[in-house]
Amino acid sequence: MQLAHTIAELNQALASADADGKRVGFVPTMGALHAGHLSLVKKAQELDLFVVVSVFVNPRQFGHGDDLTNYPRTLGVDARVLTDAGVDILFAPSGSEVYPSSGVEEISAGELGNRFEGASRPGHFDGMLTVVNRLFNLVQPDVAFFGSKDAQQLVLVSQMVKRQVANGDREPIKIVACDTVRDESGLALSSRNQRIARDLLPAAQTISTALFAGSKKPSKQACIEAAKAELDPKIRLDYIELVNPDTFEVVESCEGSRMVIAARVGEVRLIDNLLLGGFA
């Protein structure tokens, strides 16, 4: 695996992909890698892509009161894990490499960026799209991989690329949505799980139990009630709703909807979701 910290090093490493005539698969991450990230890498490898993983904790997608300072940073371990996984390039840039003093396009997430995660974390999606757009410009992937746990992020990235391609602003990038990876209890894997206090883990696990319970009910009201009934009293619920999976508009019917949930467990904020009709 080639490790690139600068854009010059990245370009040099990418030239070897060009030389082999391989298409580039990109997995953007903020590090503290877990089996969920590795499932994205595996998917890219199954498609015989030259795999680039980025590790960059993007300050612009953390708001006031968010956990930027406490966000786990484990680059040494991440690099070893990615080497073992057979990744071709690890791009781990500094802040100044990603955000030079000028020339970085600010992307607005628009109306969808103000719903749910966007309402709870103002500016989060603008910052996320800005960095993803910047990383796409640097890596120039053919295919990019995102986990379905961050379902709203996935829709926003897909829409951004679609818009840019339609405007002739970029070459097409295929956005691949990958299934959420869960531990044996059902808890969705997240880098933030590392920060859940051991005694609060059983409470955190009720987030996915709630989704499972809700998904078995035929009406929206029954679905939300069943889900809430599963939540441990130590969970501080931010939102639970049924939404249209493409627009994140609230819907009244379970059929074809996505149940989304966000909650705090101690200091850690977790999100999860389920496409009704089966796990996604």
Ligand code: PAF
């Ligand atoms: O999902 C994440 O880890 C981040 O939002 C991403 C896509 C790497 C952008 O910083």
